[in-house]
Amino acid sequence: MTKYVIRRIVQAIPVLFGVSIVVYGILLSAPGGPTARFANNPRITNEQREEFKKAWGLDQPIPVQYCRWLGVCNPDGQGLGVFIGPKGLPNFLPGVLSGGTNGVLHGDFGYSIDSGESVMGRITRAALPTFILASFALVIWITIAVLMGVVAAVKRNSWFDQVATIFAYVGFAMPTFWLGIMLIFIFSGPGLNILPAGGMTETRLSPPFGSNEYWAYFGKQPLAALADIGRHLILPVITLVVVNIAGDSRFVRASMLEALGQDYVRTAKAKGLSNRSVTFKHALRNAMLPVVTNIGLEIPFLFTGALVTESIFSWPGIGKLTIDATRGFDYPVLMGVLLITATLVVLANLFADIAYAFVDPRIKY
Template identity: 40%
Template sequence: MTRYVIKRLVQSIPVIFGITVLSFAIMKLAPGDPLANFVNPTISMEDLEASRSALGLNDPWYVQYTRWLSEVVRGNLGYTYAGNHSIRMLIGQRLPNTIILTLSAFILSFAVGVPIGVMGAVRKNTRTDYGLTIFSLVGVSVPSFFFGLLMIYLFSILLGIFPPGGMVNIRARYVGFARIMDIAHHLVLPAIVLSLSNIATVSRFTRSNMVDVLKEDYIRTARAKGLRNKAIVYKHAFRNALIPVITIFGLSIPFLFSGAYITESIFNWPGMGSLGIQAIQDREYGIVMALNLITATLVLMGNLTADILYAVADPRIRH
């Protein structure tokens, strides 16, 4: 197993390399440059060109890429064109917030989606099942910006249960446990909004797998053994039905991570979303590349985790 994991980790290095090359090239080939923001009527074309040269923006993209790569491998993500801020610090401030949101939504997706799917399969073609099907359909269909606004309207404005945005109460400076509870309170709505469509996907997938598994011969064998229904559903069917769900496990991570961009801007959540969108508009290549790097790593880690979980769940793969 350890050998397998190491092998996969080594294999992911060229993949990440390829992703950075591609995204760098695409970004550089797109029109616009970071200096566009600084142009004012008094600046001369010569000065502008001189700044461009000084920043190395006139070099071919692969030269710029090599320069970027040689810094990144040494752990230096670079500095912003505007303000000369450390990109590592900027991301360091934002990334944990996005991780909190993404992780909560991830846990929620499976903690809610899987039981819903199992319930739908066990009560196949009953009212419960139809109700859950409608819920799932709505869940995948409703766009998150609309659902987010709806939630804010319902739970913040009408009912006043949850704050409409932000991550902490800025008027009360909580510390310690009170701070954790404060963040959790702010987290509820964005986490629900971010996870909704994933809950729907997970529950549909779980349901259909569960329905298939319940038709298997070994379920009939279990019935012939006189096992209780609970033992049949959970011990025999559920574990088998869960194996394909692991695929979604791996896919969910990048899905939620990119979905967080929109959710964060709805709820004013101080995560990577606003940083990323701003960076793209400002042509802050360093930030965009750093975000690409993080996302690519997450995708690969998600896939690797899924593959490891397959082996844990299915003895046929383990051996």
């Protein structure tokens, strides 16, 4: 198992490298750019725009910009010296050996063009709200999806199966943004108005989430702060749960039906085992094999921000950060988020393969 994990991690390095090249090239080749925000501002001269580009290195060719962002090129070097670090060794080596401090390879994702903050600082600050939202949604949606799929498979063609099928079709067809808007209209509109329409905290009662003032407030009134976050969680969690249950419940149902038709299940029933024992101890374990992979691939995108949901409910997570960075052509932030997303996808695939070995003893690495 250890050799397999090491081999997969080594294989992931060229994958991430290739992803970073493609994404970086697409972002910087797209029309617009960070200077587009100044296009309709008569107070900004062409000279000032050029100074802005030069200050952020946007006046350099895309390969040079990528090389600097990656940390392979030394901005102060000349000729082939750009690839040599302060200590005389290639700049792609760890900073302890090369002396390099700038670039992704040295843990420096750069600074946000929009705010001037470090990219990792902005991502780290947005990660906690996304983790809270994703964790609650994930636990609820997987639990309900598995139970719905199992019951629908065991009671095939029953009224429950038909209701679950209709729910799945509606969930498939329902756009996330429409569901979110409808929930806001129903529960936060002038009619009921019982739940907050957006945000993570009630700003009239507490400081903005994540600020030093907020954590001081949280220390003094933890129960009130948690209750406030809980109220703001309800609508975005419902949105994520409803949208994701539709697909996963049908996936579980299909896998469960296939497992229930296997010979070992009929043998277990012939031995006199109860239906509950056959369903949960024999069929479900094998039915979960493809489900593990499917859910494993969904988790990274959930934890890196449900873009539409966070945007609709103004949830201050990574999804909203990505939307804001896209609107402002904030390349460093976008590259940071996308590279982290790609890394999580690779790790999720690895963990899904490892989970296979625990779920199915026949699989050995």
